[in-house]
Amino acid sequence: MRLSRAFLPTLKETPAEATIASHRLMLRAGLVRQTSAGIYAWLPLGWRVLQKIEQIVREEQDRAGAQEILMPTIQSADLWRQSGRYDAYGPEMLRLRDRHDRECLYGPTNEEMVTDIFRGYAKSYRDLPRNLYHIQWKFRDEVRPRFGVMRGREFLMKDAYSFDVTKEGAQHSYRQMFLAYLRTFARMGLKAVPMRADTGPIGGNLSHEFIVLAETGESQVFVSQDLLDMDALASAPDYGADLAPAVDAWTSHYAATEEMHDPAAWEQVPEGKRVSARGIEVGHIFYFGTKYSASMGLSVQGPDGKTVVPEMGSYGIGVSRLVGATIEANHDEQGIKWPDAVAPFKAVVINLKQGDAACDALSERMYAAIPDSLYDDRSERAGPKFADADLMGHPWQVVVGPRGAAAGVVELKRRATGEKQEVSPEDALAKILG
Amino acid sequence: MRLSRAFLPTLKETPAEATIASHRLMLRAGLVRQTSAGIYAWLPLGWRVLQKIEQIVREEQDRAGAQEILMPTIQSADLWRQSGRYDAYGPEMLRLRDRHDRECLYGPTNEEMVTDIFRGYAKSYRDLPRNLYHIQWKFRDEVRPRFGVMRGREFLMKDAYSFDVTKEGAQHSYRQMFLAYLRTFARMGLKAVPMRADTGPIGGNLSHEFIVLAETGESQVFVSQDLLDMDALASAPDYGADLAPAVDAWTSHYAATEEMHDPAAWEQVPEGKRVSARGIEVGHIFYFGTKYSASMGLSVQGPDGKTVVPEMGSYGIGVSRLVGATIEANHDEQGIKWPDAVAPFKAVVINLKQGDAACDALSERMYAAIPDSLYDDRSERAGPKFADADLMGHPWQVVVGPRGAAAGVVELKRRATGEKQEVSPEDALAKILG
Numbered sequence: 001m002r003l004s005r006a007f008l009p010t011l012k013e014t015p016a017e018a019t020i021a022s023h024r025l026m027l028r029a030g031l032v033r034q035t036s037a038g039i040y041a042w043l044p045l046g047w048r049v050l051q052k053i054e055q056i057v058r059e060e061q062d063r064a065g066a067q068e069i070l071m072p073t074i075q076s077a078d079l080w081r082q083s084g085r086y087d088a089y090g091p092e093m094l095r096l097r098d099r100h101d102r103e104c105l106y107g108p109t110n111e112e113m114v115t116d117i118f119r120g121y122a123k124s125y126r127d128l129p130r131n132l133y134h135i136q137w138k139f140r141d142e143v144r145p146r147f148g149v150m151r152g153r154e155f156l157m158k159d160a161y162s163f164d165v166t167k168e169g170a171q172h173s174y175r176q177m178f179l180a181y182l183r184t185f186a187r188m189g190l191k192a193v194p195m196r197a198d199t200g201p202i203g204g205n206l207s208h209e210f211i212v213l214a215e216t217g218e219s220q221v222f223v224s225q226d227l228l229d230m231d232a233l234a235s236a237p238d239y240g241a242d243l244a245p246a247v248d249a250w251t252s253h254y255a256a257t258e259e260m261h262d263p264a265a266w267e268q269v270p271e272g273k274r275v276s277a278r279g280i281e282v283g284h285i286f287y288f289g290t291k292y293s294a295s296m297g298l299s300v301q302g303p304d305g306k307t308v309v310p311e312m313g314s315y316g317i318g319v320s321r322l323v324g325a326t327i328e329a330n331h332d333e334q335g336i337k338w339p340d341a342v343a344p345f346k347a348v349v350i351n352l353k354q355g356d357a358a359c360d361a362l363s364e365r366m367y368a369a370i371p372d373s374l375y376d377d378r379s380e381r382a383g384p385k386f387a388d389a390d391l392m393g394h395p396w397q398v399v400v401g402p403r404g405a406a407a408g409v410v411e412l413k414r415r416a417t418g419e420k421q422e423v424s425p426e427d428a429l430a431k432i433l434g
Numbered sequence: 435m436r437l438s439r440a441f442l443p444t445l446k447e448t449p450a451e452a453t454i455a456s457h458r459l460m461l462r463a464g465l466v467r468q469t470s471a472g473i474y475a476w477l478p479l480g481w482r483v484l485q486k487i488e489q490i491v492r493e494e495q496d497r498a499g500a501q502e503i504l505m506p507t508i509q510s511a512d513l514w515r516q517s518g519r520y521d522a523y524g525p526e527m528l529r530l531r532d533r534h535d536r537e538c539l540y541g542p543t544n545e546e547m548v549t550d551i552f553r554g555y556a557k558s559y560r561d562l563p564r565n566l567y568h569i570q571w572k573f574r575d576e577v578r579p580r581f582g583v584m585r586g587r588e589f590l591m592k593d594a595y596s597f598d599v600t601k602e603g604a605q606h607s608y609r610q611m612f613l614a615y616l617r618t619f620a621r622m623g624l625k626a627v628p629m630r631a632d633t634g635p636i637g638g639n640l641s642h643e644f645i646v647l648a649e650t651g652e653s654q655v656f657v658s659q660d661l662l663d664m665d666a667l668a669s670a671p672d673y674g675a676d677l678a679p680a681v682d683a684w685t686s687h688y689a690a691t692e693e694m695h696d697p698a699a700w701e702q703v704p705e706g707k708r709v710s711a712r713g714i715e716v717g718h719i720f721y722f723g724t725k726y727s728a729s730m731g732l733s734v735q736g737p738d739g740k741t742v743v744p745e746m747g748s749y750g751i752g753v754s755r756l757v758g759a760t761i762e763a764n765h766d767e768q769g770i771k772w773p774d775a776v777a778p779f780k781a782v783v784i785n786l787k788q789g790d791a792a793c794d795a796l797s798e799r800m801y802a803a804i805p806d807s808l809y810d811d812r813s814e815r816a817g818p819k820f821a822d823a824d825l826m827g828h829p830w831q832v833v834v835g836p837r838g839a840a841a842g843v844v845e846l847k848r849r850a851t852g853e854k855q856e857v858s859p860e861d862a863l864a865k866i867l868g
Contacts, residue, residue, distance in 0.1 A: 001501075005499075005564075006501065007501050007503070007555075007564050007566060009554075009555035030555075033551055033554060035505070035506060035509065035510070035513075035547060035550070035551070036506075036508065036509070036510045036536075036538070039506045039508055040506065041503060041504065041505045041506060041547065041551055042503055042504040042505075043503050043551075044501050044502060044503055047502055047503055047504050050504070065439075067435075067440065067441050067478050068478060068481055069441070069475060069476055069477050069478055069481055070475065070476040070481050070484070071469070071475045071476075072469060072470075072473045072474065072475060072571070072588045073507060073571060073588065074470065074473055074528075074540070074573065074587075074588055075469065075470070076469070076470045079469075091533045092533075094508075094530065094532065094533075096528065096530035098528065098575050098587075099525045099526075099528075099575045099577065102470075104470070106508070106540075113469060113475065116469070117467055117469070117475055117477075120443075120467060121441075121443035121464075130439075130441050132441060137506070137507060137571070139508065141532050141533045143533065153508075153532075154506045154507065154508055
């Protein structure tokens, strides 16, 4: 994309309402614009990141055997009365009435709806196990929305729901998601730590949160260095096999949020390995048994002809929140430092002398050779071009100036490390295209 | 995907509420499930189609120079008061109040919001032209939702908005979208005819509808055969060049909806070329000048230092409606006949004797060799397998039976024509992957 024709606005001033780094940088770099309190429009730069994150989530859900659907945003209140949550859910639920005065709501989550859909088709144990997910906008009417997309009101979530005939099956489904989540976050360049969690309003008896460590995180966490040293991408899970050993390897190390912290157990972790840090929740998985299937009348015929009430779990990833979390974990004073996998553009080509024949030719050549690249072809001084490149956080900057163009070299800067080197155009391409 | 593990439910009975073919087939083939009046959940089969349609729309918008953003579904009433439409818009607007009693609405369209976003950044004529689009769920509270996704309440629309400094520029932006729309529908396997339209509630002075011909279409249309014979994919437009000749070639033939029909001009069309048919609107483009920019205070500094109020247009495609329109134009008594480009699966491999070693081996081999294929590996009789394949409408059926497996042949059926032939597995792959 050519910056001179793109809609990639940046702001010089830091908006006063932004108190944390990701919020500030998302506004300044032009990723989002607030349209109402806690509601954001995604501008092209932010939208590209959101799509890349969404695609990684989708690929890992599919790989783990989950199947994608799309449920609507508006739900009927009647559905939520069946589970008893319509009255139990507080003022965070956005309730409304349609023109026929029917009570509806903007879905904050989809346990009821997916159970209703599934019970419409599943008749036999042969129709299970199934894991259905969707990536859809949700609404929670936070009383004080803040921190940008980290605690917005309209937000994008991936939520999956598993249906199994037995408790053992449900545990297997839970483990599939546990391992898929670790891969998902690792592919995005994030270190997300699974922590045993309270089951809260969803209910049930087994739950883990996935927490990204970042200085500005909202909650205190305690984790063993051994867990931080594990690599989720070291081997690909065989999702059909027994996953207990792989999950146990992750859960055998100490990791807890403040709420679940056990100082006595923490004392058992060798002192040099105790990491106390701040964290941001980016995923949450639950096994809740028959809570919704029983209350909503979902049952199937078992192998022995008797009625079985399926065991369920639900599995959420905060897709729009991940944009903020990624920035919290990857930025400096100048701007964002995108991990390669979710960067809006792989590289920016900065032409320092727009209109100079040699600079234009070399810049065009580099721009054409790098797929998914941005070309800063504006008639601007070098200063603002460098500042915008650092602010927007492209992983690579290819700087083309008159002296370099004459000598057949470009300056290649790696945003994450700040490292710069003069290299031939071919060497620059080899490094960027890997 | 293996059908034995997939969530691809089909219905034997035709649901009573479905009065038109696409609605009936979408329910029976398990593309969607109604969750409230006029609101649908997209099951895996339907979701795959919707994503393919969305991707074609996106690629052609990008190619024409439009840039993707994503605006939220919930909008503030204040924004709509600025244009005067908050009170003017009827009961189809879903109005609501949040927990702080602020008036909001579920967006039925986005002229106000995109104008507000754009005025937040554009300062100079150099920031124009721009065309911003998004693909987002909208809500129109139809009093009597019907025809399935064709007239639903929550629906997916692509809407683009162009901003230009001059009327000539705006006309160029309009023509870019005009030609992009023709390519978009043609790539989906649809013949969509552009027809001069009334500008209606959006206002303005130039508008075209794009109408797919189908027997069950909602409105009567009159079109010259010469226009139907034109091929939108014959050459790729150079969107930077003068597009008037290309657009004029399309608009010089007679084409009109009943509303805009001119019997005198119709008489001028040679009798053998007068096609009177039913049609379904799938796209609508408008040039409306400064209606929103003026009322909402969007202006930029022109080349001469004077203030300019940008000329705008808006361009919509009914993405979810296109699923229904495609089925209306492509089906028979047995089910759907998907055009290749939007088919949920490229082919289905039908194993007629699950558990037979030769059938299983050959079926697995064919399934592995065809990307994006479905494998009917259920322990079912042949009849229901054939019926489901015809109903779901996969473009190719690869039938593997015991006699064929022994002789090294498969039966290959083309769903669109019903043509069947016994061929070697290699020949079948060559035709399918073609």
